[in-house]
Amino acid sequence: MKKHILINTLLLCLVINFAFAQENSIVLSGGYVFGNIEDIDENSTGWRINALYEYTGMNDHLSHGLAVGYIRTEATFIDPSIGDSETELKAGHWPIYYVPKYTFLDVESTLRPFVKGALGTHISDYDRTGLLGGQIDSGDSGFYGGLGAGITINIGNLLLINMEYEWVYLANSWYKDGFMNSAMLGAGIKF
Numbered sequence: 001m002k003k004h005i006l007i008n009t010l011l012l013c014l015v016i017n018f019a020f021a022q023e024n025s026i027v028l029s030g031g032y033v034f035g036n037i038e039d040i041d042e043n044s045t046g047w048r049i050n051a052l053y054e055y056t057g058m059n060d061h062l063s064h065g066l067a068v069g070y071i072r073t074e075a076t077f078i079d080p081s082i083g084d085s086e087t088e089l090k091a092g093h094w095p096i097y098y099v100p101k102y103t104f105l106d107v108e109s110t111l112r113p114f115v116k117g118a119l120g121t122h123i124s125d126y127d128r129t130g131l132l133g134g135q136i137d138s139g140d141s142g143f144y145g146g147l148g149a150g151i152t153i154n155i156g157n158l159l160l161i162n163m164e165y166e167w168v169y170l171a172n173s174w175y176k177d178g179f180m181n182s183a184m185l186g187a188g189i190k191f
Contacts, residue, residue, distance in 0.1 A: 027052045027162050029186025033071055037089065037178040044089065046073035048182050052099060059106060065099035067118070071180070087130035093170065095122040095144045103152070112152040118168055120144045126176075143171040146180075154190075162186040 030049045037044055050069035056062075071093040076086055097120025105112045122144040128136040150164025166182045 022058055023056045023190055025052075025054045025056075025160065025188050025190045027054065027160070027186045027188030029162055029164075029184040031182055031184035033073055033180060033182045035073065035178050035180035037075065037091075038176040042075045042077035044073040044075035044091065044178075046071065048072075048184065050184060050186070052186075052188075054099070054101070056103075061103050061106075063101045063103065065101060066097075067099050067120075068094070068096050070094055071182075073180075087128060090127040091124060093122045093124045093144075095168075096120050097122075097144050110154050112154065114150055114152065114164075116148045116150075116164075116166075118144065118146045118148065118166060122170055124170070124172060140172040142173055142177075143169070145169055158190055160188045160190060162188060 028049075028051055030047065032045070033048045034043055034045045048069060048071045050067055052065050052067040054063050054065035056064075073091050073093075075089045077089070078086060095118075097118045099116055099118060101114050101116040103112050103114040121141060123139070123141045125139045126137070146166060146168030148164050148166035150162065153161040153163075155161065162185070164182075164184050164186075166184070168180050168182075169177070170180060171177045
């Protein structure tokens with residue numbers, strides 16, 4: 001009987017220690033986006049908002065996160081396939097992706113530089129308007145993957161500011177693929 005009580009007490013201590021030996025955070029961010037679209041010489045520009053939930057083991061440099069956001073870009077260009085008229089392209093993307101992140105300094109540090117990955121999917125809508133080409137509306141989904149780097153500034157024990165740059169590749173099943181660059185600033189809470 002004493003053996004069972006001792007084992008159950010040790011297991012309970014382990015579970016309690018694991019539950020409190022972590023740092024979770026939620027970060028809301030937004031920023032400027034620019035990128036290129038396959039077969040188009042003009043860059044598209046726009047804005048982005050993002051929400052990230054992140055889990056970090058206590059005193060661990062590797063964290064795991066789940067992000068969801070919205071990206072809106074626009075570009076105006078001359079499409080030689082339909083003459084010399086201007087064509088306007090608007091695209092919206094809903095990325096949903098896993099974020100592995102390596103932070104170079106300890107959790108207690110005020111400034112914490114990091115590198116991160118992005119691996120997931122996106123759902124996109126696409127609106128193309130031109131004088132000779134008419135209007136084309138479509139939707140698609142595909143691969144979302146890339147790399148990023150940035151810095152987190154801890155403000156006390158509960159708040160943080162996040163600044164980051166992210167480069168990603170968006171693949172679609174039948175319309176244009178593209179590279180996208182984001183510069184974002186965000187704020188978050190730790191719990």
